[in-house]
Amino acid sequence: MSQTMRAVDIKNGTGHADALFINDSTPKPTASTGEAIVKVKAFGLNRMDLLQREGHYPVPPQAPKTLGVEFSGTIESLGSGVKEGLSVGDEVFGLAYGGAYAEYLAVNTHMLLKKPSHLSWEEAAGIPETWITATQALYLVGEFTEGKSVLWHAGASSVSIAGVQLAKNSKAGKIFVTAGSQEKIDFCVKELGATAGFNYKTQDWAKEILDATDGKGVDVIVDFIGANYFQGNLNVAAKDARIVQLGVMSGTKVKEVDISAFVMKRVRFEGSTLRSRDVEYQKKLRDRLWEYMEKFEDGTFKIFVDTVLPWEKVVEAHQLMEKNTSKGKIICTIS
Missing domain, CATH: 3.40.50.720 (NAD(P)-binding Rossmann-like Domain)
Known part of the structure; x- marks a missing residue:
């Protein structure tokens, strides 16, 4: 199994949107106790990503350098001690401390939810950070x-x-x-x-x-x-x-x-910043988010996705967010 993957990186560590590029030799993460490795299908952009890209965001110490906190995808593997009723192959979405702009990420299973069939990958990727915050x-x-x-x-x-x-x-x-x-x-x-x-x-x-x-x-x-x-x-x-x-x-x-x-x-x-909260605090909010799923299905709550772009156009995605013209989420997909 390959020890590397593709992930969005930043030339010289920080910079403007055009400093973003896909690095095909990024180390692939491994699952620690209580974590899953998720093969990412889509990830959502958030304003903190722009700040982090420019070196102006206090990234939590446990976060990888790769941008991105919300995503959808499938579980590729599970670490020891997982008690969330999850299995390899499950379709999930969730919130991470970082690393979502990548083919794979490691995430604590307390912050994962099983993706309902009525949600698309793009919709699911745009829910966690937004609705939990x-x-x-x-x-x-x-x-x-x-x-x-x-x-x-x-x-x-x-x-x-x-x-x-x-x-x-x-x-x-x-x-x-x-x-x-x-x-x-x-x-x-x-x-x-x-x-x-x-x-x-x-x-x-x-x-x-x-x-x-x-x-x-x-x-x-x-x-x-x-x-x-x-x-x-x-x-x-x-x-x-x-x-x-x-x-x-x-x-x-x-x-x-x-x-x-x-x-x-x-x-x-x-x-308040949600990203700096510990896993147990975030888990409580994850559990509350799960209570909203019926309302997403019956239309009480609506998910507004403004733009979907392939992740090869991540520079364009960041530039679009910087314009402040969108109404709803900007999502990138990984094929």
């Missing part, structure tokens, strides 16, 4: 309960697409989104069921949300933007609101900010 942000960190209002920034991003659907299914009072085009706002409202959306390029989204809530504000805010939205998030936060910070696309340094909301409105601010 949205679940963690909304329920575990944001402490959402029925009737609360929610604001999802980057409304047409894959995580927010999942989040809007989760909030709607859990009977949110109101669901707001921000996005950079009317097309994306219409998608969030008409396709996903958001209450209203606001164009951050042409509108004062904070003022609009306060007007839409009669000055009350929003109970749970999920943000990927960071510095540029920090003050606005505090302004639109309702009393006892939770602000969940999942990204810092606009930077991390805020020059001037009025922090009175933390005291006067009892606002709680908490950041």
Whole structure:
């Protein structure tokens, strides 16, 4: 059996999208205790991949250097101590600490799910990071309960697409989104069921949300933007609101900010990265994700795949994500 495989690599270790290439002499992983080796059929792109490619993402120590955390494929082999009821040949999808941009990856079986027949390889590869992150942000960190209002920034991003659907299914009072085009706002409202959306390029989204809530504000805010939205998030936060910070696309340094909301409105601010969590924490979220499978099948929850490309076009895939024009997942397939 070959000790090498093909995997996406980065010239000189870090760089722009055009530094990506397929390295056909990458060492093939072996399964440690509790792990499976999965032959990858498809993998999903995430914004952390762009940051990692450029050397700006804190990769967990147990992660290989190869990009990618979500995937679908078939189990080629199993290490010792596997107790998940999995067998060689099973069709699976899941979440890894890294290594999904490859023909094979090693992954803890606690983070694998058997792929239902109603999901395509491409759909399955676009679920794990997206829906688990949205679940963690909304329920575990944001402490959402029925009737609360929610604001999802980057409304047409894959995580927010999942989040809007989760909030709607859990009977949110109101669901707001921000996005950079009317097309994306219409998608969030008409396709996903958001209450209203606001164009951050042409509108004062904070003022609009306060007007839409009669000055009350929003109970749970999920943000990927960071510095540029920090003050606005505090302004639109309702009393006892939770602000969940999942990204810092606009930077991390805020020059001037009025922090009175933390005291006067009892606002709680908490950041999170799913990738840094331990296996047991991720397993709990994996188990919750499995509960959604019936809703994917009956159409309650929809998977939006924007673009599918062969992995030979991974440079084009990364460049597409950098344009911020997609609505839903960008998926690469391995033939």
